[in-house]
Amino acid sequence: MISLDRLSKRYGDRMAVDGLTLRLRTGAVTGFLGPNGAGKSTTMRMILGLDRPTEGRALIGGRPYHELENPLRTVGATLDARAVHPGRSVRAHLLALARASGIGRARVAEVLEMVGLDAVAGKRAGTLSLGMSQRAGIAGALLGDPEVLMFDEPVNGLDPDGVRWVRRLMRSLADEGRTVFVSSHLMSEMQLTADHLVVIGKGRLLVDAPLKEVLAAGAVLVRTPHAGDLALLLAAEGVAVERRAENELIATGAPIERIGDLAHEAGIRLHELSAREASLEQAYQELTATSVEYGSTR
């Protein structure tokens, strides 16, 4: 549904987005990961026709955003939940979006109920909490019942209930066959929600792969009295092995199940076989280590 073709954005002599080429899958939640300043929001703005690409293009169903017949019925997006006139009620804000797209008043009431804001819909937006604003933003994205949904950091400011709600919502939207594209800098969140991961750093594509693959690329810790034998065996199978201690190995490049099976078949006794904690976090850090724009220097 959404395809990016060498999408690039230059600010002065800095490439904010650098030759991004990818296709987003329908019926799946695609997590869009990257450190702050990696170009996630810029990419989303270019998809929505808000920022003009320096080079390349972003197409939705084969057309640029501004050529869509009725954009809100095709793409629903929330970039910044706080981007509502503080003196206008959420209902009035949504009503304006609905009118601009020929969507009826009843649908506004419907989405307000879906996000659980019907009680505060008449209040001025400036008086709402960040969590409520996030829900209001999501309501705006859902307004046109679109095939594509894009959310920029949707769980920011939400309480644990709200976070679970967003997770379930994205899951169900994808299960209905929609394309869901969610940016985040929270690995743990993506590990729970995404089917597919797109990771960028300094504007460049680092990973475009199913979540499972990215996780499988994570490291596995093995403790065994026969570390030498297992290391040889794994190396022969193309698994990268690092000997940590006399009886400890770190294996990368194979799923944990496969390492267990290999050891079992060779009759090697294992004392521990575990995925290294927060594997996505780790995989991500390894991936973006060289591309952190505003990292702290330790």
Place this chain on the structure above:
Amino acid sequence: MNEAGTEETASPPAPPASAGARAGVVVAVTRGVAAEWGKVWSVRSTWWCVAGTVVLTVLAALTLGGSRATELLRDGVTTVRLPATDAAISAMVFAQFTLVALAMPAITSEYASGSIRSTLQATPIRGRMLAAKALVVAPAAFVTGVLSGAAAAAATYLVLSAPIFGGLVTLPAGRTAVDLLRLGVFCALVSVLALGLGTALRNAAGTLTVVFMLLLGLPLLLLMSGAPVAMELALRLPMFAGLAFMESADNPTGGPLPYGSAEGLAWLAGWAVAGLAAGLAVLRRRDA
């Protein structure tokens, strides 16, 4: 936003100005107008601005009309008649700024809050978005202008009818109707100019400064300089163009304006179009 902003980017097989495409533009702009109309009236500041314009016009008209009547009486002139709408027209030179405060935020508040992005998501073709805003702001300002003028003329007539003002004030039906209509048109054009400049500058403080200088500061400064070229320029700025258009009996030059109502309207409309064009040019080029 070059490509995204132009209307001529329909897919190749479709002729650019086909009836279908034109109908599409009409539908999009009509929907945009409905959306913008709702937005303008859903914030309190709009209502405050309308009320403020009415109050300010009435107060300024009473002050200006009162001082003119007193001047005439002091000079012993009893043959001149003072149409009540004259005072309302002079008053609008000051009261127009509350209308600017109504028109300008239609765009500057969207940049301030970031909601311009959701507006453009719904109406991605930028010219249509700006057209919708202009089509909302102009009638709102027109009605406010007529209303303020009517209130000011009525108040002026009532007060200046008192014997101490010599009973010079008049309220002829035909003249009053024409003047009120012209006041409305003046207000509509000024508000479109403010909207255009707001779109070009994006920021409220900057826009207000430029609009204030253009509408009041600059013509008075040029007038004070006394140089003939400066005078000529000053007379083409929106303030004198507006006063000529409304056939004001009184203007800061002290003499009659060198051109008539029609030319005044042309200059004023020219400024409004220029402001809108400047806004559109920036809107299409810059990222939102």
